[in-house]
Amino acid sequence: MGSFSIWHWLIVLVVVVLIFGTKKLKNLGSDLGGAVKGFKDGMKQGTADDTTTAATTTTTTEKPVTIDVQVKEKV
Numbered sequence: 001m002g003s004f005s006i007w008h009w010l011i012v013l014v015v016v017v018l019i020f021g022t023k024k025l026k027n028l029g030s031d032l033g034g035a036v037k038g039f040k041d042g043m044k045q046g047t048a049d050d051t052t053t054a055a056t057t058t059t060t061t062e063k064p065v066t067i068d069v070q071v072k073e074k075v
Contacts, residue, residue: 017025
Protein backbone atom coordinates (compact mmCIF):
# COMPACT_ATOMS: atom_id res chain seq x y z
CA MET A 1 0.00 0.00 0.00
CA GLY A 2 2.66 2.47 -1.03
CA SER A 3 2.18 5.49 -3.21
CA PHE A 4 0.27 5.29 -6.48
CA SER A 5 2.17 4.58 -9.69
CA ILE A 6 1.94 6.67 -12.85
CA TRP A 7 -0.63 4.22 -14.28
CA HIS A 8 -2.98 4.78 -11.34
CA TRP A 9 -2.81 8.55 -11.84
CA LEU A 10 -3.41 8.22 -15.58
CA ILE A 11 -6.52 6.11 -14.97
CA VAL A 12 -7.81 8.66 -12.46
CA LEU A 13 -7.14 11.47 -14.97
CA VAL A 14 -9.04 9.63 -17.72
CA VAL A 15 -12.00 9.02 -15.43
CA VAL A 16 -12.10 12.67 -14.34
CA VAL A 17 -11.95 13.86 -17.97
CA LEU A 18 -14.74 11.45 -18.93
CA ILE A 19 -16.94 12.63 -16.06
CA PHE A 20 -16.42 16.39 -16.27
CA GLY A 21 -15.26 16.94 -19.86
CA THR A 22 -12.31 18.98 -21.06
CA LYS A 23 -14.22 22.25 -21.46
CA LYS A 24 -15.40 22.30 -17.84
CA LEU A 25 -11.92 21.38 -16.59
CA LYS A 26 -10.38 24.15 -18.74
CA ASN A 27 -12.82 26.70 -17.33
CA LEU A 28 -12.10 25.51 -13.80
CA GLY A 29 -8.35 25.83 -14.35
CA SER A 30 -8.58 29.32 -15.83
CA ASP A 31 -10.89 30.48 -13.01
CA LEU A 32 -8.50 29.13 -10.41
CA GLY A 33 -5.51 30.74 -12.15
CA GLY A 34 -7.30 34.10 -12.35
CA ALA A 35 -8.17 33.93 -8.67
CA VAL A 36 -4.57 33.22 -7.70
CA LYS A 37 -3.32 36.06 -9.92
CA GLY A 38 -5.87 38.46 -8.43
CA PHE A 39 -4.85 37.43 -4.92
CA LYS A 40 -1.16 38.03 -5.69
CA ASP A 41 -1.92 41.44 -7.23
CA GLY A 42 -4.01 42.36 -4.21
CA MET A 43 -1.21 41.39 -1.85
CA LYS A 44 1.30 43.49 -3.82
CA GLN A 45 -1.10 46.43 -3.94
CA GLY A 46 -1.90 46.07 -0.24
CA THR A 47 1.75 46.30 0.78
CA ALA A 48 2.30 49.24 -1.58
CA ASP A 49 -0.81 51.02 -0.21
CA ASP A 50 0.35 50.47 3.38
CA THR A 51 3.62 52.30 2.76
CA THR A 52 2.02 55.18 0.82
CA THR A 53 -0.86 55.51 3.30
CA ALA A 54 1.54 55.87 6.20
CA ALA A 55 3.37 58.66 4.37
CA THR A 56 0.22 60.54 3.32
CA THR A 57 -1.59 60.18 6.65
CA THR A 58 0.89 62.41 8.41
CA THR A 59 0.71 65.12 5.73
CA THR A 60 -3.08 65.42 5.26
CA THR A 61 -5.07 67.73 7.51
CA GLU A 62 -8.58 67.14 6.11
CA LYS A 63 -11.41 66.14 8.41
CA PRO A 64 -13.30 62.92 7.63
CA VAL A 65 -16.74 63.44 6.10
CA THR A 66 -19.78 61.98 7.89
CA ILE A 67 -22.84 61.09 5.83
CA ASP A 68 -26.24 60.72 7.52
CA VAL A 69 -28.52 58.12 5.99
CA GLN A 70 -32.03 57.06 6.88
CA VAL A 71 -32.97 53.49 6.17
CA LYS A 72 -36.58 52.74 5.36
CA GLU A 73 -37.94 49.23 5.21
CA LYS A 74 -39.67 48.19 2.03
CA VAL A 75 -43.26 47.16 2.72
